[in-house]
Amino acid sequence: MKRTVPLIICSLTGFILIISWFLPAAESWGEKVTHWFDIVAAFAFVLGGANLLKIHLQKISNRRIGWGYSAVTLTAFLVTLLAGLFKINVNPSMNYPAYSWSGNYLDEGGLLWWIYEYLFVPLSATLFAMLAFYITSAAFRAFRAKNIEASILLFTAFLILLGRTYAGSLITSGLPDSLAFLRFENLTIIIMSVFNLAGSRAITIGIALGVVTTSLKLLLAVDRSYLGSD
Amino acid sequence: MVQHSIIKSCCKSVVVIATLLLLITEGYSAEPSPVEKKTSIQPAKNITIKDYPGDLGTSLIIEWELSEDDQNDPKKSFVIAYEVYRKTEKTEYKFLSQVTYQKNFYRDQECEPDKKYWYQVIAIGKNNLQSIPLESLNPGIPILQWFDSRRGWIGILMLFSCSLVVYFIWIARKGKKLKIRKIAGLDAVEEAVGRATEMGSSCLFVPGILDVNDIQTIAGITILSHVAEVTAEYETDMIVPTCRSLVMTMAREAVETAYLSAGKPDAYNEDDIYYLTDEQFGYVAGIQGTMVRDKPAACFYMGAFYAESLLLAETGNSIGAIQIAGTAMPSQLPFFVAACDYTLIGEELFAASAYLSGEPDQLGSLKGQDYGKLLCAALIIIGCTFATLSSLANHYQWGTGMESSFSSIQTYVSENILGEKGFRP
Amino acid sequence: MKNSSLLWLVIFLLAGGYLIFRTSHGDMGISYVKVTTISPEKSNVQWTQYSKASKKEAGEENVQFSWSRTIGLWVAALSTLAIFSFLYGDNVFYKISESVFIGASAGYAMAVGFWDGIVNLLLRNLTPGLMRESIIPSIPKENHADWFFIIPLILGVAMLARLLPKGGWIARWPLAFFIGATAGFRLVVFFHADFIIQIQSTILPLIVFTDGSFDWQTSLKNITIIIGVLSCLVYFFFSVEHTGIIRPISRLGIWFLMITFGAGFGYTVMGRIALLAARLEFLFSDWLWLIDVE
Known part of the structure; x- marks a missing residue:
């Protein structure tokens, strides 16, 4: 019962959605289920939030190493959550001024907007910017090419990088027209439109087959690991 | 006398030059161009109305031949647009939409099934000129289709591919042994967990940053269950920070079952699988911190990732962990x-669960996947062969019959079997 | 005290002194706002709206110094530096920023999930009248309850059964529903878009004639693409050992894949550098006012 009913639900839902794709009357069911998922994911936030509170409160109460940071996390979490749920400092909408809750939760001037603008965005952008350093260190590691495959990867990356810069165009600008295809910017186009295209297409086809097989295994209950035990 | 003749010849020269100038500059005067001289405009021709295939009977396609005054070159074209009007049995013609010049069709998506609609198309020219309306004599009737015939061939190919997978699962269940080649990354799982055990360290498993409505996440969690079995056997801690609450729920179920299967239910600690945050970079910041402080010896990244993939991998490198992604x-x-x-790489992620489980029916699915690739290769080879033959026949003029046969086969493969037309001619 | 700690202390003191000096002279890190009083027509309600103003507008009427935005600017700048400090090593500033980031982003996601998921999707469709009277007055009066949305409500509540000590198994039902839906939906979508359409795009003539003559460049390009796709597919074969004739074809396939990965790598480098440039611009322009001051 605890496993059988979910397996039946899983299979039925999946096969109904597969068939619905071929029936114009039912074509939008997949999109509808996506909206439903967004709603259930919002309910599931309660589980995540409860877990977050539990983990950090336990750390604080047991005075484990780093409990101070847990206190910071919880404070930030609760302040942000309350600011968003209660639309603190958010003005009503211009079109409906009599309705005090009509403003958007992220309107400029609100507390959630402040947290988003001055904490969330800069921190996200900075972590994103760290990639510049990490991509360089990854490239330096790849420079120690130990085999042909790594050498091909490195060489291609180098060509593409140069082809996308002004310096690259300048280096090979002296080549005659008969050898124009060897200019970095043209080599970049050839690599992207031929070799990269072929490889990407094969990866995509393989992924599609993988998705089909995995989906079938789930729908036919061959793979049940997501369900847990009885 | 001489002076008089000089003056006379000068005057003649002036007259000649002025006449020449007048003649030359006539082309640059403000005389209207041929396009601007037009006072009437040719209408569009041969209007047809067809039912739009594969819908709920809410669309009709109106097609027409372009007006003779409609040219590709905007400077030469007198037509700038076409206006489409519609009427029903109960209403008169009402404006529906306007399409630009050189466009000879319009899809009306505001129809009701089995209702009659008439259309007229008016060519609109420069200087606000309009052509006489081109009216459809017969009405168009949108029909509700229960089955989208454009997807017929896709259905057949999908059924065939899925049947291959099911067939090989069935064959494997019957006891036939299937050989699977080595996948280095998956063979290294046990080695990685063993290394963590020797070093007295933990394993870190990151199931991606998307939710359970992504198939990669589901694939990642099925791999998690197999890795959890190995860590249970080795009695090594495994931390699983998740980016979504539902993923945390599902991961807990999977890991608990794995520990149960390994006979180590007491070793399972649900707090090892915890929710961090939904936000991409908040999540990776938390994992980076965990990696640098707890220093797991083995890191597994299995699922859907975006830009944070490099952040994770490089941080893992900095702590000297063995990393399988x-x-x-x-x-x-x-x-x-x-x-x-x-x-x-790509498909190998989906094959991993079958590979790690070693179960016959799971391995059978891998064989079915391979036959799917054979189908793909066959379609490519057939299509390319006919495309090449069509190109050769066209160039060397092998005869109208051969040219059209090869071309038809290639077109049918591309546009019907693999394209949008499906079962439609 | 270690030499490195002493060095860091000196650096912090110097930097801190520099920042204090410049800030006290009003040369950096100040935010201004334009104050507008909003009085919608036919309403007694009025409020003050603050919008960002540039440094050039300071001194104008209705433009004033903003404490909250100035503090926010400093918080953003110092958090940025704290995150960058991780490149040197784990430290207390990074740990604080990380903790704040995790907490704030989790809270933000939940607030967004509540308003966009529960209120705007569920309650808007289940109780449009109530929502129109309270939170979403823009809902048209002709909208009626869509009772299909009872289903996600039931599934959502079933999900919460996970919190109960013995009711956890009920939570499997909504999970199973969405896993089944995902599997079914993705199967057809991936098969169509990533299998069929990719094959369709790969059907190319191996011999191409352009303007009546043999076009060797396009022909070579097409042949290379087809060989590349087929050899990569051979690499991905699982049920065949890569020996004999398969081995060289598979090797060719992996070379194509390495070119693909190299291309992807090289293509992304400049984009990542641009991200760093954007953050440095924020620090030097918006905070320190050393470049492009508006």
Whole structure:
């Protein structure tokens, strides 16, 4: 019962959605289920939030190493959550001024907007910017090419990088027209439109087959690991 | 006398030059161009109305031949647009929409099934000129289709591919042994967990940053259950920070079952699988911190990743962990390949669960996947063969019959079997 | 005290002194706002709206110094530096920023999930009248309750059964529903878009004639693409050992894949550098006012 009913639900839902794709009357069911998922994911936030509170409160109460940071996390979490749920400092909408809750939760001037603008965005952008350093260190590691495959990867990356810069165009600008295809910017186009295209297409086809097989295994209950035990 | 003749010849020259100038500059005067001289405009021709295929009977396609005054070159074209009008049995013609010049069709999506609609098309020219309306004599009737015939061939191919998978699962269940080649990244799982055990360290498993409505996440969690069995056997801690609450729920179920299967239910600690945050970079900041402080000896990244893939992989490198990654995000594969010890490329992520389980029916599904690739190769080879023959026949003029046969076969494969037309002619 | 600690202390003191000096002279890190009083027509309600103003507008009427935005600017700048400090090593500043980031982003996601998921999707469709009277007055009066949305409500509540000590198994039902839906939906979508359409795009003539003559460049390009796709597919074969004739074809396939990965790698480098440039611009322009001051 605890496993059988979910397996039946899983299979039925999946096969109904597969068939619905071929029936114009039912074509939008997949999109509808996506909206439903967004709603259930919002309910599931309660589980995540409860877990977050539990983990950090336990750390604080047991005075484990780093409990101070847990206190910071919880404070930030609760302040942000309350600011968003209660639309603190958010003005009503211009079109409906009599309705005090009509403003958007992220309107400029609100507390959630402040947290988003001055904490969330800069921190996200900075972590994103760290990639510049990490991509360089990854490239330096790849420079120690130990085999042909790594050498091909490195060489291609180098060509593409140069082809996308002004310096690259300048280096090979002296080549005659008969050898124009060897200019970095043209080599970049050839690599992207031929070799990269072929490889990407094969990866995509393989992924599609993988998705089909995995989906079938789930729908036919061959793979049940997501369900847990009885 | 001489002076008089000089003056006379000068005057003649002036007259000649002035006449010449007048003649030359006549082309640059403000005389109207041929396009601007037009006072009437040719209408569109041969209007047809067809039912739009594969819908709920809410669309009709109106097609017409372009007006003779409609040219590709905007400077030469007198037509600038076409206006489409519609009427029903109960209403008169009402304006529906306008399409630009050189466009000879319009899809009306505001119809009701089995209702009659008449259309007229008016060519609109420069200087606000309009052509006489081109009216449809017969009405168009949208029909509700229960089955989208454009997807007929896709259905057949999908059924065939799925049947292959099901067939090989069935064959494997019957006891036939199937050979699977080695996948280095998956063979290294036990080695990685063993290394963590020897070092007295933990394992870290990151199931991606998307939710359970992504198939890569589901694939990642099925791999998690197998890795959890190994860590249970080795009695090594495994931390699983998750990015979504539902993923945390599902991961807990999977790991608990794995520990149960390994006979170590007491070793399971649900707090090892915890929710961090939904936000991409908040999540990776938390994992980076965990990696640098707890220093796991083995890191597994299995699922959907975006830009944070490189952050994770490089941080793992900095702590000297053995890293096994797998994703079906083509844009992130280069970074995992460059930075991790082993990478499962695309399809290998989906094959991993079957490979690690070693169960016959799971391995049978891999065989079915391979036959899917054979189908793909066969379609490509057939299509390319006919495309090449069509090109050769067209160039060397092998005869109208041969040219059209090869061309038809190639077109049918491309547009019907693999394209949008499906069963429609 | 270690030499490195002493060095860091000196650096912090010097930097801190520099920042204090410049800030006290009003040369950096100040935010201004334009104050507008909003009085919608036919309403007694009025409020003050603050919008960002540039440094050039300071001194104008209705433009004033903003404490909250100035503090926010400093918080953003110092958090940025704290995150960058991780490149040197784990430290207390990074740990604080990380903790704040995790907490704030989790809270933000939940707030967004509540308003966009529960209120705007569920309650808007289940109780449009109530929502129109309270939170979403823009809902048209002709909208009626869509009772299909009872289903996600039931599934959502079933999900919460996970919190109960013995009711956890009920939570499997909504999970199973969405896993089944995902599997079914993705199967057809991936098969169509990533299998069929990719094959269709790969059907190319191997011999191409352009303007009546053999076009060797396009022909070579097409042949290379087809060989590349087929050899990569051979690499991905699982049920065949890569020996014999398969081995060289598979090797060719992996070379194509390495070119693909190299191309992807090289293509992304400049984009990542641009991200760093954007953050440095924020620090030097918006905070320190050393470049492009508006």
